Amino acid sequence: MGDRGTNNHSEGTDIILVGFRVCPELHIFLFLLFLIVYAMILLGNIGMIAIITNDPRLNTPMYFFLGNLSFIDLFYSSVIAPKAMINFWSESKSISFAGCVTQVFLFALFIVAEGFVLAVMAYDHLITICNPLLYSVQMSAHLCSQLVAGSYFCGCISSVLYQHDLHFILFASRTIDHFYCDDHPLQKISCSGLYIHKMxxxxxxxxxxxxxxxxxxxxYMYILSTVLKIHSTExxxxxxxxxxxxxxxxxxxxxxxxxMxxxxxxxxxxxxxxxxxxTLVTPMWNPLIYTLRNxxxxxxxxxxLRKILFFDYSFSSTNYIVAFHLGCLWPLIKSYSHG
Structure with a gap:
């Protein structure tokens, strides 16, 4: 990486992430904006995982998928946000080539896994609406575990293949016009043939x-067909x-x-x-529009929250922490659910 034609495997070579082309005065604003959004991602998704895993009433396939969705959102946003916030303050705005490859690998893993989990959730909705009497049989705990495990497996396979292919690309520049390492901006600075990579x-x-x-x-085609046959407005x-x-x-x-x-x-x-x-907005809103409106x-x-207010001493310290986090979001939850 560096000069044209040089090998991008050289140790210690850094890549420059340009980020947003704004005046330096706005970097503080962007840092605070990213910080607030990332904090909401952490609070919302960690809180949802804790609630879903600790309450027996939520031990159903739908909430199992929602918990995994929150887990994925939490981790793939964490691959992007911290480094982006650091670069708002840094003069060099650099990331090592190993760090760039790791970022590409982890982001690809989780974003592909999210796509599969969303597809699994669509199938779950299909069974719920089109065949509710056999829902517990068709969406067994074993099948749900297999579907989620398969989602992560496909994410790993795609990441490994893409990362392996990335090592054979030579780059004409060390500067990426983006705020994180991704396929599209990396292709723009390539000086080698991209035929194999694109294939x-x-x-x-x-x-x-x-x-x-x-x-x-x-x-959703099947769901729409079934819903149109329902005579009840409710x-x-x-x-x-x-x-x-x-x-x-x-x-x-x-x-x-x-x-993009x-x-x-x-x-x-x-x-x-x-x-x-x-990378950030969807992981922030998912706990609200998926779970907190439920x-x-x-x-x-x-x-x-009632247990917290009435000082229930049988309440565990873990649940106190979760309640505190979600209590911070309660005004937003309430306004959103009535919106």
Whole structure:
């Protein structure tokens, strides 16, 4: 990495992350904005994982998938946000090549896993609405575990293949016009042929990403067909309520990804803004629009907060910490659920 034609495996070579092209005075504002968003990601997702795993009433497939979604959101946002915040204060704004490859590997792992978990959740909604009487049989605990494990496995496979291919690319520049290491900005600074790399990316999309989109689309086609046959207005409303949050997050995630990769190169700042949607905004909002608008979870949260207010000494210290975190978000939760 460095001069044209040099090997990018050289030890100690750093890559420069340009970040957002704004005046230095706005770096403090961006740092605070990232800090607030990241803090909400931590509070919301850690809180949701703790609530779902500690309350027996939430021991169902839907909440199992939601807990894994929160876990994925927590980790892939943590791959991006801390380094971006550090670079707002740093003069060099550098990251080592090993750090860049690690960032690409972990982000690819978790973002692919999220795509599969979202597809699994679409299938879960399909069984819930179209075949509710056999739901407990078709969505057994063993099958749910296999589906989630398969999601992580596919994420690992895609990351390993992509990272292996990345080591054979030579770069003409050490400067990436982005705030984290990603495939699209790395391709822009490549000075070697990208045919094999693009073929690998195409194959990965064809056999890993595309099936998740197909599963989601087909699932909702069946769901829509079933809902239209429901004569009760209340039944239709409940069915649409079950799916609306999932559809919203799927639309934001895939819409932002497609927008970033199809944005013309002459508008790099637009691609950075769109990438913010799926790296930070989506993980921040998922606990709200998926979990905190759910009646069962809100009841559990209210119960925890009541125990805190009335000093229930049987309450564990772990639950106190969780309740404190979620209590900080309660005004936002309340306003959002009534919005």
């Amino acid at each position: 690998v990316s195409f194959v990965l999309c064809s056999i890993i990403v595309l099936p998740t989109i197909i599963v989601i689309i087909v699932s 039944g239709r409303k409940k069915a649409f309520s079950t799916c609306s949050s999932h559809l919203g997050v799927v639309s934001v995630l895939y819409g932002a990804v497609f927008f 990769y199809f944005t013309p190169d002459r508008f790099p700042e637009l691609s950075k803004v769109s990438s913010l949607c799926y 009646k069962d979870v809100k009841e559990v949260l209210k119960k925890i």
